[in-house]
Amino acid sequence: MGESAAGDRLTEKRKERYRVWRKHLMADPDLAEDLTRLERDPAALAEAFGDDLRFGTGGLRGVMGAGTNRMNRFTVRLATAGLARYLKGQGTADRGVVVAYDSRRWSDVFAKETALTLAGAGIPVYLFEDIRPTPELSFAVRELGAAAGVVITASHNPPEYNGYKVYGPDGCQAVPSLAEAIVREIDQVEDPFAVITADEQEAVRAGLLRRLGSEMDDRYVARVRQLTLAEGPGDGAVDKRGAGRPGVLATLVYTPLHGTGGKLVPRVLKEMGHWVVCVEDQMRPDPEFRTVSSPNPEDPAAFDRALELARQLKADAALATDPDCDRVGVAVADGHGDYEYLNGNQVGVLLLDYILERRKDLGALPDRGVMIKTIVTSEMGRALADAYGLETIDVLTGFKFIGEQIGLLEGTGRSFVFGYEESCGYLIGDFVRDKDGVQASALVAEMIAYHKRSGKTLLDRLEELYRQYGYYRERLVSVSMPGAEGQTRMTGMMKGWREAPPREVAGLAVMEVQDYLVSRVRRADGSEGKLELPRSDVLKFVLEGGQWFCLRPSGTEPKLKIYFGVRGKDEAQARELVDRLHRAVMERVEG
Known part of the structure; x- marks a missing residue:
């Protein structure tokens, strides 16, 4: 009897919550249609309003639509109001918050809602003028000395998803302690419909809303290019397929899979001297990702169109970044006219090998170097690190824990060298504290050129490593x-x-x-x-x-x-x- 009464109270609570939301949503053009559809589907309605969208260690992520358990402008305002309360409680709000977004449906809307909610709370906001890679958000937080960052993205999830990721002042995704502190503040915001949002023009006039654009791109790209381990522009084999293009090191096909990588990855690769041909119909931002079954570079099927082009050009490799450009996938020429997809563990080991070999040759390998990986990433990386005298740190799954460890190394006399996870996430330069598809694309291209100089493909080098360290x-x-x-x-x-x-x-x-x-x-x-x-x-x-x-x-x-x-x-x-x-x-x- 007691369980039944409790269930009735819960049902009534959900009905009341639905009535309140319905009152507001029917006036919202983006959500009214979705709400009408839900009313014809009791099971879907219960799913949309049966719970609250949970703010986890990375923030929010869920299906877009009407309801408390969905990504919409009101759940975004609620989370942002909690973030604003947290920053004010820390006394850091005046340092501002950087906001970026990807190419998904409603991403620009959610980014503006985030910015205007923060401005409504009197907190300065730096809002990117257009879609940008997630790692550039991490960079901008650090570069501007901001108190936090927010990026609107659901990474490589299906098109119906979107998300809201929070970054701390170090440019690292919110670790559990920060996420829990923000959740406590979100819980104090009782009514998402009462959250104050600023008028956009008034926020601009008051200096609370500022736009970020090409100047921040230039600063970020300059830092990425400084990661090079090549001795000079001629340190690599000139690709004869790039005849007439002096200094070309590798021939590459690239696709951003309709995401943000098209903004910067081709630019960086070309400035480094590589010949880059893009998959044109995938360069256009598309929230439905119509040309791929899944916009995930961990899935070899995401390379179908890129490999068609690579075969025509006889390219050295095809690179693909996910919609927010924090991951990169690689498929390389097999020497027999076709291509082989390399998984995240294999690319990570090849990058680590290249970085360690080159830094040793250049006399730039630190005495107390550290490699960081997750507990589900291949143990082969540890074997390489051991061979070069590096310490290996294992962390839980989630690149935020790698970013956190980089911060903990500061002041200890130990130096970060490389961090990676099996899901195609890599970091070379610690001016970003998240996995970085722009950095990784640059170093993968450079690595291809380096081994090509010795007449090797990445597959040849990988086989050498297997023979040396074991077949993982x-x-x-x-x-x-x-x-x-x-x-x-x-x-x-x-x-x-x-x-x-x-x-x-x-x-x-x-x-x-x-x-x-x-x-x-x-x-x-x-x-x-x-x-x-x-x-x-x-x-x-x-x-x-x-x-x-x-x-x-x-x-x-x-x-x-x-x-x-x-x-x-x-x-x-x-x-x-x-x-x-x-x-x-x-x-x-x-x-």
Whole structure:
């Protein structure tokens, strides 16, 4: 009886919430049509109004539309009002906030709502005049000494999604402690419809709203170009396909997948001397991403049009950045007329190898260098770092934790050298504190030219590294679990693995169970230890021989992500190991 009464009260609360929102939304041209559609679909209506869109460690991300559980101008105002309260409480509001946005539907609207809500609270805002890469937002926060940054993006999610990511004064995405502090302030904002927003023209006249454009682009591009490890403009093989183009180092095909990368990536590559041909119909911003099944450079299918062009040109490689240009994917010539896609672990290892080799040759390798990676990224990077005397720091999934560690290194005498994650995110220069598709594109192109000078492709160099360090193979499987039912299933599955962990998997003994939710590691000999990382619902199983797999509910999508990592004596053994481990784990997940 008690449960029924509680359920009735919850239902009535949701109905009241819906009535309040309906009153306001029916006057909103962007949302009235969506609300009318929802009223004909009770299940969709319950999903849209049954909960609040949660502000997580990166901010907000969700489907766009009417409702408290959707991305719309009112949920954006609510989050921004909380951010404004937080900055005023910190006494840093007068330093201002930088706001950027990508090419998604309503991104420009949400960016302006963010800016005018901050201005309405008396906080200065630097708003980019047009779409810009997310890493440039990180750079601008640091360059301007701002108190925070906000970028409107949902990265590579499907077209119906958008998001709201918050950055701290260091240019790093909000880590849990900052996100929790902002959430406490958001909770104090009771009525999103009562949030004050400034008039745009009045905000400009009062000096509270300022536009950022080409000048900030120039400052950012200059810093990216300083990352070069080439000895000079002639340090590389001139590409004969670029005949008549002095100084051309590599022939590249590039696509921004309808996103923000088209603003700066071709410019940087051309200024560095490479011959770049763009996939023209994907250079145009398109919130529907009509020419790709998914605007995700982790998906080889995203390269279909780029590779058609690359084959015609006999290009060295095709590069693709995601809509907010913080990730880059790479497909390279295989020497036989076709192309092979390199996954994020492989590109990361190749970049680390190039950076370490070149910095050693140039006498620029620090005595106490540090490489930072996530716990689900290949262990091959650690092997390379060890060989060059670098320290490796492991962090939880999410580039914000890599950015945070860079800040913690300051003043310790240790130097950041490289940071990466398996999902095609890389960082070379710490003037940005997020993964950077512009930086990575520049260094990948330079790396291609460097190895071409010795008659090698990136595939040739990767094979050399495998022979030297072992044949590492990784795999990621995403199990979709949508809706409330899927969330319940995912929670139960993690509980089951946590409370009844296997002693062996695929014939391999489990040596360690690393449980990041309770910050403990349990070993096969019965001993336990503490994990020095933030708490997170992640389980990693380390097996004999150093093989491993990891279970992690996605923080941005209704999916359970399962990562696998193995090392074999040759390619055949590595493939057999990862296949066997994959089958064994999925039997339990799907059973």
